[in-house]
Amino acid sequence: MNPPLTLVILAAGRSTRFGRLKQLAPIGPGGEALLDYALYDAALSGFTRFLLVIQESPRPDFDAHLRDAAAHLDIRYAYQRMAHPGLVDDPPPGRTRPWGTGFAVLTAGEQVDGPFAVCNADDFYGRGAYAALARAMRASDPATSGPCPLTRAFTIGYPLEVTLSERGGVSRGLCEMCESGALQRLTEGLELRRQGDRAVGRDVAGRTLDVSLHTPVCMNLWGFHPDILAPLSDLFSAFLASGPGLDREFYLSEAVNDLIAAGRVRCTVLPTREQWLGVTFPGDHAGVARSLRGLVDSGVYPTRLWDARRSLTDARPTLRDAPPSPVSRE
Numbered sequence: 001m002n003p004p005l006t007l008v009i010l011a012a013g014r015s016t017r018f019g020r021l022k023q024l025a026p027i028g029p030g031g032e033a034l035l036d037y038a039l040y041d042a043a044l045s046g047f048t049r050f051l052l053v054i055q056e057s058p059r060p061d062f063d064a065h066l067r068d069a070a071a072h073l074d075i076r077y078a079y080q081r082m083a084h085p086g087l088v089d090d091p092p093p094g095r096t097r098p099w100g101t102g103f104a105v106l107t108a109g110e111q112v113d114g115p116f117a118v119c120n121a122d123d124f125y126g127r128g129a130y131a132a133l134a135r136a137m138r139a140s141d142p143a144t145s146g147p148c149p150l151t152r153a154f155t156i157g158y159p160l161e162v163t164l165s166e167r168g169g170v171s172r173g174l175c176e177m178c179e180s181g182a183l184q185r186l187t188e189g190l191e192l193r194r195q196g197d198r199a200v201g202r203d204v205a206g207r208t209l210d211v212s213l214h215t216p217v218c219m220n221l222w223g224f225h226p227d228i229l230a231p232l233s234d235l236f237s238a239f240l241a242s243g244p245g246l247d248r249e250f251y252l253s254e255a256v257n258d259l260i261a262a263g264r265v266r267c268t269v270l271p272t273r274e275q276w277l278g279v280t281f282p283g284d285h286a287g288v289a290r291s292l293r294g295l296v297d298s299g300v301y302p303t304r305l306w307d308a309r310r311s312l313t314d315a316r317p318t319l320r321d322a323p324p325s326p327v328s329r330e
Contacts, residue, residue, distance in 0.1 A: 003114030011121035030304035045130035068306035100249030126274025133223040154223035157216030173218035
């Protein structure tokens with residue numbers, strides 16, 4: 001019997017540029033947040049357990065928002081704390097900044113017992129992306145594919161062009177791959193903006209980046225097996241030992257990059273035809289709302305995802321294999 005597929009949803013961000021808790025901001029025509037579409041699409045793609053990594057204080061807000069979804073889904077929580085037994089015993093005095101996405105995955109890992117995907121709560125990835133991850137993780141399950149010398153991982157690659165914002169520079173993980181589709185290096189691009197038929201920005205060292213709009217980018221949608229947790233924990237221990245101070249964060253993308261370079265992980269980039277949507281700046285909200293309305297009007301989603309009269313079981317036969325629908329890129 002296949003182990004359950006878990007979706008780990010990173011929802012502990014502080015939304016500093018957005019100005020409020022955008023993880024729960026209504027944006028769909030029925031008042032849903034992008035988080036709701038992640039739950040719905042992943043459930044239709046074969047995920048059966050949903051683990052939200054949050055900070056403790058907004059738990060009542062998440063409970064209230066997800067009340068209807070929880071009637072259909074197995075939704076659980078993991079907390080991202082400054083001090084966490086077994087991970088961080090003695091945080092630096094005065095630190096309030098979260099430890100980062102890699103740390104968030106480690107806190108969720110305490111409740112993971114099979115293959116799991118990781119996504120951002122405030123991004124829309126498209127149902128086909130979750131389905132591709134589910135297929136890849138099932139096919140690479142050590143229980144069915146035999147021993148493998150490397151930890152297997154997957155990420156979904158979107159063309160950079162469809163992930164840029166017209167309202168400001170964004171950060172994206174630029175993928176360099178070999179011909180087989182294996183990820184060789186992930187470069188963190190900062191303040192990336194469209195400039196003609198190219199995108200320009202800088203890397204973390206301040207060097208100028210000038211890349212093709214067709215460059216595949218990682219949008220923090222990953223697929224892992226539990227054996228990623230031990231090497232990830234080793235890297236986090238080294239991160240703490242280096243003295244991160246009050247501001248440095250332990251990013252999942254950088255950790256995977258380091259594990260690839262060390263020969264401990266093989267990560268395959270899975271291309272997708274799905275449209276990524278996200279609200280980095282408040283001005284992005286209207287365009288994403290129009291795109292979601294278009295998907296509802298075309299029948300990909302019901303107006304209200306968690307209508308008690310329409311269960312996921314009823315939706316699955318008609319929506320599970322639906323091709324991605326075109327959406328506005330405004």
